[in-house]
Amino acid sequence: xxxxxxxxxxxxxxxxxxxxxxxxxxxxxxxxxxxxxxxxxxxxxxxxxxxxxxxxxxxxxxxxxxxxxxxxxxxxxxxxxxxxxxxxxxxxxxxxxxxxxxxxxxxxxxxxxxxxxxxxxxxxxxxxxxxxxxxxxxxxxxxxxxxxxxxxxxxxxxxxxxxxxxxxxxxxxxxxxxxxxxxxxxxxxxxxxxxxxxxxxxxxxxxxxx
Numbered sequence: 195x196x197x198x199x200x201x202x203x204x205x206x207x208x209x210x211x212x213x214x215x216x217x218x219x220x221x222x223x224x225x226x227x228x229x230x231x232x233x234x235x236x237x238x239x240x241x242x243x244x245x246x247x248x249x250x251x252x253x254x255x256x257x258x259x260x261x262x263x264x265x266x267x268x269x270x271x272x273x274x275x276x277x278x279x280x281x282x283x284x285x286x287x288x289x290x291x292x293x294x295x296x297x298x299x300x301x302x303x304x305x306x307x308x309x310x311x312x313x314x315x316x317x318x319x320x321x322x323x324x325x326x327x328x329x330x331x332x333x334x335x336x337x338x339x340x341x342x343x344x345x346x347x348x349x350x351x352x353x354x355x356x357x358x359x360x361x362x363x364x365x366x367x368x369x370x371x372x373x374x375x376x377x378x379x380x381x382x383x384x385x386x387x388x389x390x391x392x393x394x395x396x397x398x399x400x401x402x403x404x
Contacts, residue, residue: 197280198248198249198251198252198255198280198281199252199255199256199280199281199282199284200218200219200221200272200280200281200282201218201219202216202217202218203217203218203219204216204217205217218282219280221272221273221274221280222274223272223273223274223275224272224273225268225269225270225271225272225273226245226268226269226271226272226273226279226331226334226335227268227269227334227340228273229273229276230268230334230335230338233276234338235338236276237276237338238276239336239404240401240404241276241277242335242336243372243397243400243401243404244277244401245271245276245277245279245335246331246332246335246397247394247397247398247401248278248279248280249271249279249281249328249331250328250390250393250394250397251394251398252280252281253266253281253324253325253328253390253393253394254390254391254393254394256281256284256287256324256390257321257324257389257390257391258390258391260289260290260291261287261288261289261290262287262288262289262290262319262320262321262323262324263281263284263286263287263324263327264286264287264288264303264304264319264323264324265283265285265286265303265304265305266281266304266308266324266327266328266331267304267305267307267308267327267330267331268331268334268335268340269305270282270283271331286303286304288319290320290321302314304327306347306351306352306355307330307340307341307342307347307351307355308326308327308330308331308341309323309326309327309355310322310323310326310327310384311326311355311356311382312382312384314352314355314356315356320384321389321390322384322385322387323384324390325379325384325387325388325389325390325393326379326380326384326387328379328390328393329376329377329378329379329380329387330361330380332372332375332376332379333361333363333376333380336363336366336368336372336376337361337363337366341361342361358382360377360380371400372400375388375393375396379393
């Protein structure tokens, strides 16, 4: 089975600071945001579709294990070339079963444009919130632009997201079925978003067709 999540080879400790370090696999092209910045307009639609397939399958693995990533964004997608990527940074992962009332656990986490509106309103993170984050990554993958790149990431943006603001594909031709799928991922109602399993299956079928 292909790997869709970064491998951890071990744990070490800085002898001076005593901080613990994780030894992870290396990716030459940095994260997804850096990759598209350095290789603008150099990825075909087929390559981008494959990236989305890999991310959705990685998310499916996380969800199948009963976890929520909670910090899914393009900075946490590591790239090796234009078709190979891995989900990384599982520090904020939490079980869907366990509930912790600790203040630090209840604090909002993630990068604002990728945080689901229900979470911005104070509701608990769910796997559906990860799907919303995936929708933002999908939009960024196709457009090669970070969501709301021309808007300040502040409380006003958070309020507008809760009121229904979503990024648009301007001057970009996107297959209708993919655009509709992204819209479903970004639906304000978490129950109307597809599951990671459904995403992986759909994208796999579409990739086989191109």
